[in-house]
Amino acid sequence: METPENLTVGSWDDPFVVEEAYDGIERRVLCFDDETMQVHYTVDEGAVFPEHEHEETRQTVYVVSGAVELFGDHETVLEAGDTFIVGPGVRHGVRGVAEETELLDTFTPRIEEYAQK
Template identity: 45%
Template sequence: MDSPPFADASALPWQPVAPGVERQVLAHDDGLMLVRVRFEAGAVGTVHPHPHRQVSYVETGVFEVEVGDERRVLRAGDGFVVAPDVLHGVVAHEAGVLLDVFSPAREEFLD
């Protein structure tokens, strides 16, 4: 099921993901999904792969980002791309928010 054409973030639930990490699905259809992920300082987005393409934007905070064999520290305004099935993860050096776009949509996020 597709989300409505407009996302009122104040009315959308946050889902716990891991200690100090929660996500909010903002909008989606079968082929595309926009997700906001909020991290407390020190929280970890565990290294993992998935079959979806992913583009992420650092809205706020400072993150150590690992994509494949590369690791970089990214700050607000920076971004990264993850190809399907590539290992990737983050560590929040400061509290912050990532905006993640997935193609196709992550159906497991809708359960």
């Protein structure tokens, strides 16, 4: 069956790319189109995704399991079931505070460097 024009399908077992984003942080790019990207992160306890900001991208994050410390322009601890949205120009980073944390991120527009193999 052919995939409809406005449908993008990703697979956990066959993601676009799996890479170590930072020490103790795995990035799994699940799917994307010209406008939106979905990425899964696994964050080990003590691992840090350094503080940064996006020029144009809005990032929505869902904490699937575990817990992370959000730092930058706002500081808080987020646990399984919590969400946050980071708009363009907002400084943010995360630190794993549970043995292992899973995050599901959606980026709009997509992060171009993550779309490169």
